[in-house]
Amino acid sequence: MKTIKGGVTAPKGFLANGIASGIKRSGKLDLGIIVSVLPAVTAGVFTKSSIKAAPLVVSMKHIKKGVGRAVLVNSGNANCYTGQAGLKHAQDSCGLIAKFLVGVKPADVLVTSTGIIGKQLPYNKIVDATPHLIKGLSDQGGGKFAQAIMTTDLKVKEIAVETTIGGKKVTIGGCAKGSGMIEPNMATMLGFVTTDAAISLKMLKIALKRATERSFNSITVDGCMSTNDMVTLQASGSAGNKKITAEGGDFEKFYQALAFVCVDLAKKIVHDGEGATKFLTINVKGAGNEAQARKIAKTIANSALVKTAAFGSNPNWGRVGAAVGSLGINKINEHNMKITFSPFDKKEIAINVVLSLGHAAATVYTCDFSNEYIRINAEYN
Amino acid sequence: MKTIKGGVTAPKGFLANGIASGIKRSGKLDLGIIVSVLPAVTAGVFTKSSIKAAPLVVSMKHIKKGVGRAVLVNSGNANCYTGQAGLKHAQDSCGLIAKFLVGVKPADVLVTSTGIIGKQLPYNKIVDATPHLIKGLSDQGGGKFAQAIMTTDLKVKEIAVETTIGGKKVTIGGCAKGSGMIEPNMATMLGFVTTDAAISLKMLKIALKRATERSFNSITVDGCMSTNDMVTLQASGSAGNKKITAEGGDFEKFYQALAFVCVDLAKKIVHDGEGATKFLTINVKGAGNEAQARKIAKTIANSALVKTAAFGSNPNWGRVGAAVGSLGINKINEHNMKITFSPFDKKEIAINVVLSLGHAAATVYTCDFSNEYIRINAEYN
Numbered sequence: 001m002k003t004i005k006g007g008v009t010a011p012k013g014f015l016a017n018g019i020a021s022g023i024k025r026s027g028k029l030d031l032g033i034i035v036s037v038l039p040a041v042t043a044g045v046f047t048k049s050s051i052k053a054a055p056l057v058v059s060m061k062h063i064k065k066g067v068g069r070a071v072l073v074n075s076g077n078a079n080c081y082t083g084q085a086g087l088k089h090a091q092d093s094c095g096l097i098a099k100f101l102v103g104v105k106p107a108d109v110l111v112t113s114t115g116i117i118g119k120q121l122p123y124n125k126i127v128d129a130t131p132h133l134i135k136g137l138s139d140q141g142g143g144k145f146a147q148a149i150m151t152t153d154l155k156v157k158e159i160a161v162e163t164t165i166g167g168k169k170v171t172i173g174g175c176a177k178g179s180g181m182i183e184p185n186m187a188t189m190l191g192f193v194t195t196d197a198a199i200s201l202k203m204l205k206i207a208l209k210r211a212t213e214r215s216f217n218s219i220t221v222d223g224c225m226s227t228n229d230m231v232t233l234q235a236s237g238s239a240g241n242k243k244i245t246a247e248g249g250d251f252e253k254f255y256q257a258l259a260f261v262c263v264d265l266a267k268k269i270v271h272d273g274e275g276a277t278k279f280l281t282i283n284v285k286g287a288g289n290e291a292q293a294r295k296i297a298k299t300i301a302n303s304a305l306v307k308t309a310a311f312g313s314n315p316n317w318g319r320v321g322a323a324v325g326s327l328g329i330n331k332i333n334e335h336n337m338k339i340t341f342s343p344f345d346k347k348e349i350a351i352n353v354v355l356s357l358g359h360a361a362a363t364v365y366t367c368d369f370s371n372e373y374i375r376i377n378a379e380y381n
Numbered sequence: 382m383k384t385i386k387g388g389v390t391a392p393k394g395f396l397a398n399g400i401a402s403g404i405k406r407s408g409k410l411d412l413g414i415i416v417s418v419l420p421a422v423t424a425g426v427f428t429k430s431s432i433k434a435a436p437l438v439v440s441m442k443h444i445k446k447g448v449g450r451a452v453l454v455n456s457g458n459a460n461c462y463t464g465q466a467g468l469k470h471a472q473d474s475c476g477l478i479a480k481f482l483v484g485v486k487p488a489d490v491l492v493t494s495t496g497i498i499g500k501q502l503p504y505n506k507i508v509d510a511t512p513h514l515i516k517g518l519s520d521q522g523g524g525k526f527a528q529a530i531m532t533t534d535l536k537v538k539e540i541a542v543e544t545t546i547g548g549k550k551v552t553i554g555g556c557a558k559g560s561g562m563i564e565p566n567m568a569t570m571l572g573f574v575t576t577d578a579a580i581s582l583k584m585l586k587i588a589l590k591r592a593t594e595r596s597f598n599s600i601t602v603d604g605c606m607s608t609n610d611m612v613t614l615q616a617s618g619s620a621g622n623k624k625i626t627a628e629g630g631d632f633e634k635f636y637q638a639l640a641f642v643c644v645d646l647a648k649k650i651v652h653d654g655e656g657a658t659k660f661l662t663i664n665v666k667g668a669g670n671e672a673q674a675r676k677i678a679k680t681i682a683n684s685a686l687v688k689t690a691a692f693g694s695n696p697n698w699g700r701v702g703a704a705v706g707s708l709g710i711n712k713i714n715e716h717n718m719k720i721t722f723s724p725f726d727k728k729e730i731a732i733n734v735v736l737s738l739g740h741a742a743a744t745v746y747t748c749d750f751s752n753e754y755i756r757i758n759a760e761y762n
Contacts, residue, residue, distance in 0.1 A: 048707075048709045049703065049706035049707050049709060050705075050706050050708070050709050050710050050711050050712075050713050050714060051702055051703065051705065051706030051713070051714055051715055051718075052706075052714075080699075080715075081699065081702065081715050083715070083716075117699040117702075117703075118698070118699050226703060227702070227703055227706055304685070304750075304754075304758070305758060308754070308755055308758035308759045309758065309759070311755065311759040312758070312759030314759065317499070318461075318462065318498040318499050321432055321462065321498075321608075322430065322432065322498075322607060322608055324431075324432065325430035325431050325432030325433075325608055326429075326430050327431070328429045328430060328431050329431050330431050331431075332431050332432070333431060333432055333433075334432055334461075334462050334464070335464070337432075369685075369755060370755065371752050371755050371756070373685075373689070373755075374689055374692065374750060374751065374752050374754075374755055375752070378689045378690065378692040378693030378695065378751075
């Protein structure tokens with residue numbers, strides 16, 4: 001497996017574009033689309049929040065059939081807390097895209113939004129911009145798409161990798177937007193991954209779920225969950241490999257490459273966390289099971305005391321121990337938990353916790369809590 | 382019911398004192414004791430953290446018999462993560478106090494500590510200071526005791542109230558230390574309440590549990606739980622009221638006065654939260670049950686985005702909605718949740734969430750996240 005240039009249009013069979021529709025007053029790119037030339041097997045994961053933005057409600061319905069053609073994204077407005085009008089805008093967006101793409105039905109389109117919540121989407125701007133958006137579709141358009149999904153992100157986040165499955169070159173590409181919380185009012189995380197691998201829907205779903213657990217579900221900036229979080233994975237099948245339909249060597253190769261892409265994007269989100277000055281890797285080993293290991297790692301990662309200690313380059317293991325203890329897991333006490341740190345004055349810090357409950361492990365990534373985080377999130381108006 | 386002067390020595394039958402034993406290098410008061418002249422019915426609540434400091438392990442054992450005489454507290458050292466030596470120091474402290482008080486056994490003494498963790502308690506200082514501590518016991522000593530339990534608290538936190546039960550004057554007094562996190566490395570919360578009411582152990586436990594839920598368990602500064610949290614309630618019975626042994630009018634009067642004392646102390650802890658510039662009251666109504674209401678209120682109170690919005694005087698209801706949504710309670714959505722604010726530019730802010738799941742309500746108190754919080758917790762060495 002090797003890393004190559006590009007993002008969502010690196011795999012065969014995908015076109016993308018990103019334009020400025022005027023939703024963002026800054027004039028920056030704010031409307032993007034990924035189109036699969038042929039119907040693509042499609043899987044997705046969505047926020048677990050009970051309050052879901054309108055486009056997520058629509059996309060969760062459309063994705064059920066497991067095959068699709070396009071993903072439309074706007075930034076600058078989250079289309080959340082927008083009632084029936086917002087729902088209609090999300091539905092109409094899918095219809096709009098379907099009109100411009102031959103053989104595409106509204107239900108073949110997924111849609112998502114990120115940006116300010118509680119304001120109606122300026123839908124007319126999407127209507128006006130769509131011909132332009134479609135006209136510019138290109139197999140080099142991944143970069144523009146990656147820009148169009150940004151809100152307060154400081155850097156474009158994209159990656160592509162190549163691997164060989166059954167003698168065929170298979171490519172996986174992706175991009176993400178992270179935890180910019182000024183405009184969207186909250187930490188919306190979006191991820192878009194494409195691949196030309198031939199793979200069944202069942203195995204695609206398994207791969208995405210596993211990879212998401214180890215990447216997007218293993219990062220935290222401030223512990224706040226968004227109403228708009230969404231990750232999609234489209235597989236065009238254009239690589240020509242023997243279709244992956246079960247666990248085994250081919251699946252494992254595909255999964256490893258996918259996990260690499262997702263972990264890379266997730267880490268880029270943390271690196272670009274609001275006000276972040278340090279990157280923290282929390283390794284928990286010796287847990288009873290992986291879910292427990294991840295929960296412990298996440299509790300440490302979300303501790304305001306641990307995060308401020310990191311900001312202050314203060315290797316305070318007492319705060320780590322207190323965070324673990326707060327979970328109330330009776331079998332864990334001071335005598336059977338070992339806490340170690342990498343040098344705390346570096347930009348990248350590892351916090352290692354070794355328990356003696358079992359053999360499961362998990363890694364969670366986070367950043368520190370700085371004055372800048374407070375400033376960004378307090379001064380927003 | 383009326384508020385009167387004083388704290389833990391306001392009720393009849395209690396003596397207290399606080400001295401400087403030298404545990405704190407600053408020379409400030411750091412060793413305190415409350416003594417009940419006669420055996421007092423005693424209840425307590427302790428941290429739910431699986432990592433409990435040594436004195437809590439000892440106190441949880443001693444309190445089982447439900448009657449006791451003394452509570453010894455030191456500040457400046459938490460006696461946590463101190464292994465067998467720490468446990469022996471905690472046990473020996475109880476024996477030490479028993480030697481100086483006629484008719485008192487080691488098991489009649491509760492002990493707790495607050496301060497830096499991971500360092501052995503300088504037990505010899507306690508040994509040397511104890512004669513002095515006992516000699517100075519006085520029915521006016523509540524104030525000195527309240528000072529001796531402080532770590533980074535800026536203000537002494539005490540209160541006393543008088544009520545009438547069955548024609549007899551009953552007094553409840555208390556003091557607390559709050560969320561100073563510089564020296565102790567974490568947010569230890571200690572509360573000590575005394576009363577001269579005559580009440581059975583069973584009813585005392587019920588009253589303390591209920592009052593704690595609505596007070597000390599309804600506040601949060603940064604969501605971090607301590608290894609040393611502890612609240613005790615001692616009842617001397619000296620008021621001469623007919624012993625409260627069941628629910629009813631007398632119990633209700635006692636409970637209301639106790640809850641008033643605990644809520645007052647809890648609010649004082651929040652007001653004194655590290656770096657706090659605003660006091661937030663989170664009211665949740667219309668929940669399915671009280672525990673759910675409190676969980677929702679606490680999730681809002683612990684949201685870094687809500688807390689920074691408060692610091693910035695930014696009435697951002699989207700962040701409140703996102704916090705509620707993050708709990709994933711399926712019946713709650715944007716259509717059946719109403720969020721309102723009191724004016725956000727004031728020092729005291731109310732955030733009101735009305736749901737339509739039922740009729741249960743809860744109130745949680747918290748403070749904002751400020752630059753000062755970051756500074757205090759980052760710059761500690």
